[in-house]
Amino acid sequence: MTTLIDQAVDAFVASVTGTPEAVGGVFEDRRQAFTVDDDKAIEINLREADSQAFGDNSPLRSLVNTVLQVELAIYTRAAMDSAGVELPARKLANPIWASAHARLMADPTLGGLAVRVRWRRASWRAESADGTAGWATHTYEITLAMREHNLLAPQ
Amino acid sequence: MFDPSIFMGVFEAHGLATRAVRTAVPGDTGFVVGFVRPEDLILGEAVHTAQIEIEYATADAPALAVGESLTIGGTAYRVQNAPRKQGDGTFSRAALQEARA
Numbered sequence: 001m002t003t004l005i006d007q008a009v010d011a012f013v014a015s016v017t018g019t020p021e022a023v024g025g026v027f028e029d030r031r032q033a034f035t036v037d038d039d040k041a042i043e044i045n046l047r048e049a050d051s052q053a054f055g056d057n058s059p060l061r062s063l064v065n066t067v068l069q070v071e072l073a074i075y076t077r078a079a080m081d082s083a084g085v086e087l088p089a090r091k092l093a094n095p096i097w098a099s100a101h102a103r104l105m106a107d108p109t110l111g112g113l114a115v116r117v118r119w120r121r122a123s124w125r126a127e128s129a130d131g132t133a134g135w136a137t138h139t140y141e142i143t144l145a146m147r148e149h150n151l152l153a154p155q
Numbered sequence: 156m157f158d159p160s161i162f163m164g165v166f167e168a169h170g171l172a173t174r175a176v177r178t179a180v181p182g183d184t185g186f187v188v189g190f191v192r193p194e195d196l197i198l199g200e201a202v203h204t205a206q207i208e209i210e211y212a213t214a215d216a217p218a219l220a221v222g223e224s225l226t227i228g229g230t231a232y233r234v235q236n237a238p239r240k241q242g243d244g245t246f247s248r249a250a251l252q253e254a255r256a
Contacts, residue, residue: 080252128250
């Protein structure tokens with residue numbers, strides 16, 4: 001049994017998978033640490049779901065407006081040039097994000113499963129390493145409308 | 156005055172040290188370095204990385220600079236941070252990264 005939440009996250013991952021700039025691959029909940037060979041990868045994590053019920057107290061009639069928080073994290077490794085200069089992690093990640101975002105916005109309903117997909121915020125982290133390792137983490141909200149008694153299909 | 160850097164050549168002869176060649180210096184015969192490459196997990200243990208470092212007699216490469224290319228054991232590296240003198244300055248350490256595109 002696949003709930004609407006699972007279907008929506010699967011559709012989100014499928015939409016981002018194939019982002020051509022993510023040459024290191026697209027992963028969900030990857031447990032292995034990323035290496036220098038994984039440069040320019042995307043990792044997707046479902047962080048939380050929150051809901052608000054509408055309608056009366058009958059579970060048969062009430063709607064549940066559910067908001068999923070999904071993180072789309074872009075992993076990059078910088079390489080120093082002969083002048084000793086590295087591109088910032090932000091600049092390395094931005095083309096990947098722009099491309100992945102365009103794929104999501106091409107169908108912000110995820111094939112009719114979601115009311116909409118919205119970008120909400122981002123954070124950037126970098127640490128010196130054998131080529132500076134950087135993460136640009138973008139949080140998306142997927143809004144779903146479900147019947148309280150049925151988590152399987154959009155209503 | 157005692158100069159411990161005289162032992163670097165002996166270390167190299169016995170396989171305890173290797174040689175770094177400055178790629179941009181024509182005909183460079185290189186200088187003797189101790190080379191370590193411990194691996195570590197960073198950024199919340201999400202990223203696997205190598206902390207590459209050389210130690211050498213400061214007098215052998217006094218002008219080693221950030222971005223300079225070195226070849227060590229057939230692999231190309233770049234100097235990642237300004238070399239740091241150790242103790243009385245006889246030896247210095249420099250962090251490297253593998254030269255990629």
